[in-house]
Amino acid sequence: MSSIPMIRQTAGEGAAKTAAKRLDRPAGPGPGRNPGRVRAPGAGGGRPPGALTYGALGAVLLASLFPLYWSFLVGSHDSTALSRGIPLLPGGNFLSNAAKVFDSVPFWKAMGNSLLVSTVTAASVVAFSTLAGFAFAKLRFRGSKGLLVFVIATMAVPTQLGVVPLFIVMAKLGWTGSLWAVIIPGAVTAFGVFWMTQYLRDALPDELIEAVRMDGASMIQAFWYVGFPAARPAAAMLALFTFVATWTNFFWPFIVLDPSNPTLPVALQLLQAAHFVDYSVVLAGAVLATIPLLLLFIAAGRQLVSGIMQGAVKG
Numbered sequence: 001m002s003s004i005p006m007i008r009q010t011a012g013e014g015a016a017k018t019a020a021k022r023l024d025r026p027a028g029p030g031p032g033r034n035p036g037r038v039r040a041p042g043a044g045g046g047r048p049p050g051a052l053t054y055g056a057l058g059a060v061l062l063a064s065l066f067p068l069y070w071s072f073l074v075g076s077h078d079s080t081a082l083s084r085g086i087p088l089l090p091g092g093n094f095l096s097n098a099a100k101v102f103d104s105v106p107f108w109k110a111m112g113n114s115l116l117v118s119t120v121t122a123a124s125v126v127a128f129s130t131l132a133g134f135a136f137a138k139l140r141f142r143g144s145k146g147l148l149v150f151v152i153a154t155m156a157v158p159t160q161l162g163v164v165p166l167f168i169v170m171a172k173l174g175w176t177g178s179l180w181a182v183i184i185p186g187a188v189t190a191f192g193v194f195w196m197t198q199y200l201r202d203a204l205p206d207e208l209i210e211a212v213r214m215d216g217a218s219m220i221q222a223f224w225y226v227g228f229p230a231a232r233p234a235a236a237m238l239a240l241f242t243f244v245a246t247w248t249n250f251f252w253p254f255i256v257l258d259p260s261n262p263t264l265p266v267a268l269q270l271l272q273a274a275h276f277v278d279y280s281v282v283l284a285g286a287v288l289a290t291i292p293l294l295l296l297f298i299a300a301g302r303q304l305v306s307g308i309m310q311g312a313v314k315g
Contacts, residue, residue, distance in 0.1 A: 110264045
C-alpha cells in the first residue's frame with residue numbers, strides 16, 4: 001500500500017484519469033469548450049434582479065432585524081418606559097440595565113457554558129454526520145436505504161416525548177446538573193445525517209473514490225482526503241445551524257441543569273423569576289446574548305457565502 005504522501009500526490013492524477021475513462025470523455029477541455037470564457041450574469045436569457053427583488057430583500061432584512069432593534073430599544077430605557085407608551089428612540093439606560101444583568105445572574109459563567117456546549121456539539125455533529133453521510137451516500141451495504149429512512153423518520157418524533165426517558169438515563173449516569181447532559185444527547189442529529197448524505201451523494205463522484213482506492217488508499221483515507229474536503233461547504237453550514245440551535249436551546253438545559261451552572265438562555269430566564277418582571281433588564285440581557293451570534297455571522301459570512309456558491313455550482 002502506498003504511503004499517505006504518495007496517496008496525496010497520486011490521488012488527483014489517478015482520479016482524473018479514471019473518472020475520464022469511466023465517463024468516456026477526455027480529461028481536459030473537450031472540443032468546442034473554452035475554459036477561459038465566463039458567462040456574464042444575466043446571459044442566456046436571464047434578467048438581472050430589479051427594484052422589486054431588492055425591495056423584497058430589503059423588507060425581509062428589516063423584518064429580521066426588527067426584533068433585535070425592539071429588544072435594544074426597550075433595553076435602553078427604564079422599567080417605566082412601556083407604561084408611558086411605546087418608545088420610538090433608544091434611551092440612555094442600556095449600560096445600567098446590562099450592569100443589572102451581570103449582578104442578577106451568573107452571566108459570564110453562563111456565556112462560557114453556552115460557548116463550550118455549542119462549540120463541542122457543533123464539532124461533534126459535523127464529524128459524525130459527515131461520516132454517516134459518506135457511508136449512506138457512497139458505500140453499498142445491506143439495509144442502507146431502510147436504515148436511512150429510519151434515521152429520517154426520527155425527525156418526526158417530537159422532542160418532548162423523549163424528555164422523561166432521557167432524564168432518567170442522565171440521572172442513572174449521574175450527569176444531571178453537568179454540561180455533559182446537554183452535550184451528549186446532541187452529539188449527532190438525524191437532520192445532520194440527512195443533510196450530509198444528500199450533499200455528498202451529488203457533490204462527490206463515485207469514480208473519484210474508486211480512483212483513490214485504486215491508488216492504494218483505505219476507505220478511511222478516501223474519506224479524509226477526498227470525502228471530507230468535498231463536504232466542507234455543507235459541513236460549514238451544518239456547523240453554523242447546529243451552533244445557533246444549541247446556543248438558543250432552552251427546553252432541555254432548563255430541565256437538566258442546575259441554576260448555579262446554567263447556559264445563557266437558562267440564565268436569562270432567571271431574570272424574570274420574580275413577581276415583577278423588569279422587561280428593560282430582560283431584553284438588555286437578550287441583546288447581550290445575541291451579540292456573540294452576530295459576531296459569528298460577521299466573521300464567518302464570507303466563508304459561508306463561498307460555501308453556498310460552491311454547493312450551487314456543483315449542483
